[in-house]
Amino acid sequence: MSRLLNSPEYPELERQLSENNARFTDLRKPVRLLAVYLHRAGMLGTVKELWSLFYRRPLPTIGDFLAEKYLGDMSSKIFPVWCAALTKHFAPGSAKNEIVFGGAIGTGKTSTAMVGTYYNFHRINLMLRPQAVLGAPSNTLLVAALFSITLDKASLALIQPFKSLLLNEGYPGGSEYVEVRKETEFVEAESQGLVPFVQRSGTLYFPNNVIANAGSQVSHTLSFALISAFLDEAEFVPGSAGLEKVFQIYSNLKERVRSRFLGSPFTFLTLVSSAKYSHGIIADYTKKLKDDDPYTSYYHYPIWECRDFNIASKGHFYVLRGTTSHPSKILDEREYEAYEAETYRLPPNCEVIRVPSHYRGSFEERIEEGLRNIAGVQTIGEEKPFDDLERLESAVLVPEFRIQATLGDEQPLFDKLPRTLFKRSMDGITLARHPTLARYCHLDLAETAEAGFTVCHKELDKKTGRVLYVYDIVCWIDSPTRIDLQAIMQLILDLGEKVNVGFHTLTADQFQSAMMRQMLEANHAARNVDLLSVDRTVQPYLFFSSLVNNGQVKTGRAPKLKRQLLDVSIDESKSAQKIYTRTRKDIADSAVGSANNAAANLGDAPTVYFDEDESLVKKKAELMGFGPRLA
DSSP: OHHHHTSTTHHHHHHHHHTTOHHHHTSOHHHHHHHHHHHHTTOGGGSTTGGGGTBSSOOOOHHHHTSHHHHGGGGGTSOHHHHHHHHHHTSTTOOOOEEEEEESTTSOHHHHHHHHHHHHHHHHHHBSSHHHHHTOOTTOOEEEEEEOSSHHHHIIIIIHHHHHHHHTTTOTTOOSEEEOSSGGGHHHHHHTTOEEEEEETTEEEETTTEEEEEESSGGGGTTOEEEEEEEOOTTOSSSHHHHHHHHHHHHHHHHHHHHHHTTOTTOEEEEEOOOOBSSSHHHHHHHTOOTTOSSEEEEEEOHHHHSOOTTTTSOEEEEEEOOSSSOOEEOOHHHHHHHHTTOOOOOTTOEEEEEEGGGHHHHHHOHHHHHHHTSOOOBOOTTOSOOOOTTTBOTTSOOOEEEEOBTTOOSOGGGGSOGGGEEEETTEEEESSOTTSOEEEEEEOOSSSEEEEEEEEEEEOTTTOOEEEEEEEEEEEEOSSOBOHHHHHHHHHHHHHHHOOOEEEEEEOSTTTHHHHHHHHHTTOEEEEEEOOSSSSSHHHHHHHHHHHTTOEEBSSOHHHHHHHHTOEEOGGGTTOOEEOSSOOHHHHHHHHHHHHHHHOTTOOOOSBOOTTOOGGGGGGGOOOOGGGGO
């Protein structure tokens, strides 16, 4: 109460509540403060008739509101799991103001979100001074924003059903709301104990400067004070770019609600999105939500947990929600028994779903759709080229590392390389691993931020005889200011001159690389120096993906490279012609380019085998440093 009393908006709140409200004005100041505190805490029922200080008539609890009196036919269509979710969300003292609805299709998510929005909106409309309670100036326009992917869809699929809820259509008991032709009829309707509204296009207008507004972009709510925001079916937007745009809209609406009315129990945010893919904007958003989040709840159910089907006791089967490397499938009898006995080996990034036998036919027909639409599980699908990186790293190889190439730094980058890259041999200082083999390099350049630099060579897999692409160097180069591209070029030359690295192919992407390539070619740094862009088409990445999934790529410990690869997807909106990622991918681009360079040299048939038992740790005495000792 002390925080409420000392808040900057409380004097204005008290003043507005006192206007034409003799019962509130006659209370002593401490009692007025207590009344406001109990109201904000959702504890009006603790004092008899306390509601009359704030509302036109008694405010229904969420339990009362979910009955036929308020929802009409809709009350029988809200499944028990959703009733429990709303009851928990609107419980007295709850600080939550956002619900994210996910899971299977056909479970009533949109209807439930609509009911939650309606209940919050109804509380606002019953207030004597809604702006005062929310701590806003009395002339503030309070808005419930109902958003979908297009304005037409928001008007038809959200505003019209919302209006039907208000009017309680289909229920003969009538409604507390009435539609009138113009605002001048508001006074007469209110005198009859009704809440009037006028519809103009996709907007419903109510007394006390309260509206419900359809929208599809942030400009549709400019200059409004949002009390709620509802975004429907956000996942089903064509293409990752469109999805990102829609989610940015929701994030903007959310921030506008929370920044204006932070801490108010009379705001409501809801995002509705059926399960689709386990990557992307919506998936990342839901993954960050914790069970104990003080403001947000995330609910996602399979269809059999929502609908009252008596099917759980009629047997079940198991489905593997898979990846590109380990496709989704129904577990066979042997795998079923292993899973029941807890001896089933689960592939990386997969999960097993227990499904009632009632749905077996649907899963046998189209398993990915069954997982999304029936089980309510986000699937990975073919658009994620990297999903199993279990065999990528090897302890015998040099871990990825970072070096700075600050413009004007006089220390050569060569002197900043890890000493484990080198060894002393009869031939002097050389690369530690098979130094006479041809090397392949691709530079992903940038003037600022980061550049990627990787070097690989070919070896053979002892077991399969397949060619392995083994990385000597996995490195990112950065600078607190501008990256010294001249220093990177000198690093390539130093590797050739000081430790006799034999570069067969050396490529760089287009950005700022033309002069560097000319200089490297003039200095005979490699047999082939060329331009290479690895993400102009999907083919270089798809090739590298096949190598990784077959266990044909070996690096040292490389957490940054792995993160970049895991974030890569193929943008569906570009007809599988564009690599998409939400983060930087400099090292990933470099690694992809190096492997593609190596694969292009068909004349390089490796004869040495990759030996995981060979440990560089055992050869510490052979390892050399840098600088003067290499001079």
